[in-house]
Amino acid sequence: METNPTPNLEASLRQDIDRIRKRVREMADIVRNVIEESSRALFERNGALAYSVILRDQKIDDLEQEVDRLCLEFLVRQQPVAGSLRFVYATIKVNQELERIGDYAASIAREALILNSMDIDLDYADMKKLADAAGQMLDKAVRAFLEENSDLAWETIKEDDAASTLRDQINESIILLRERERLPMEAMTSLMTVTRRFERASNQSANICEEALYMCTGKFMKHLGTEVFRVLFVDETNSCTTQIAEAVGNSLQFENFIFSSAGIEPRRIDERTIRYLLDKGIDISNKITKSADHIPNLEHYHVVIAFSKTAKKVFPPPPTRTIGMRWKVKDPSEFEGSEEEIHEAYENTFNYLKKQVQDLVQAFMGEQKANGNHTE
Secondary structure, eight states: OOOOOOHHHHHHHHHHHHHHHHHHHHHHHHHHHHHHHHHHHHHTTOHHHHHHHHHHHHHHHHHHHHHHHHHHHHHHHHOOOHHHHHHHHHHHHHHHHHHHHHHHHHHHHHHHHHHHTSOOOOOOHHHHHHHHHHHHHHHHHHHHHHTTOHHHHHHHHTTHHHHHHHHHHHHHHHHHHHHTTOSOHHHHHHHHHHHHHHHHHHHHHHHHHHHHHHHHHSSOOGGGTTTSEEEEEEESSSSSHHHHHHHHHHHTTOTTEEEEEEESSOOOOOHHHHHHHHHTTOOOTTOOOOBGGGOTTGGGOSEEEESSTGGGGGSOOSSOOOEEEEOOOOOGGGOOSOHHHHHHHHHHHHHHHHHHHHHHHHHHHHHHHHTTSOOO
16 A cells, blocks of 8 residues: 655655656657648648758657656656556656657658659648648647546547548558559658558557556556457458448447458449448448458457458467457348349348347447456
8 A cells, every 4th residue: 555655755756757747748749749840841842841850850869868767767766656656657658659759750751851852743631631630649648648637548549540541541542543653653652651650650649548548547458458349340352241340330339349341352342332321321432441461450359250261361360369250141242133132132231230240249248247347
């Protein structure tokens, strides 16, 4: 049990913590600025701004070392326990995450110099959205940590999947431009690097939130912890049945469940599938198909459901806590017959998947209740 320190020790402890917080805030402000300015260097073709971002990387490295030094001195001088010990441990981890984001900003600036030297006409609208998302996640993550706001930390962690989806959309567009010979190979490589860096900055912000949660609760909350359940549907093409399953799962709006889908060799979404779901009030016209090879942290999904024997190869190898299972689902896009028969095939698949998803969620909720709303 932690004993109450004397007033003098309490004042000294608080002074040291405030000093560390001040340096973390200073470092976070610089990192936020370089993320914003690296994006402006690209979108506004501003070479001077790109060089400024690159040069400030050393300042971020210096601050990282200073925060590390302050944390180590704090451990030696104060010998903290309980909440104070969690604070200094989390700060060391957050310090590393901020330094990595600074590195990503410098990398984006370097790629901006390459891209700005080329005579290419690009629509950066989606990449601007990704850059804005990365910056906003960083703002929230730092606030969650400095203000010890666990609710804000959870809210921000859940935004990470949207950044990954946006990254996939941008990469698909880049590859399409390259296939149409509207983009040189060097530009494609740089653009995909920039996209990956912005997305990784969002990932690091989610990591900062996980450290904030640890500091607040004393529990490690890696990759959305156990309060959010992640389910992945996989088939051959991600063009019909898995898209329906994902759409059904998310449309049911189960609290704390996230449904995603992917394919072994993804193709464009089947047009009849888009029209059928639109009749159900579900619009997937702006969604893109995803490759199972590009799903990050597959082992952190609670359930991976294969719709074919081939799709079972994506199951994470043991040891893993991920549950792999097979659903035998007929692909209605491959059905041949009259319009009425095709519609019936879609209806049968939709209703089957809806029932399976509902049963799966009910089983998970029952297990949680049986285990006292927590897992080991």
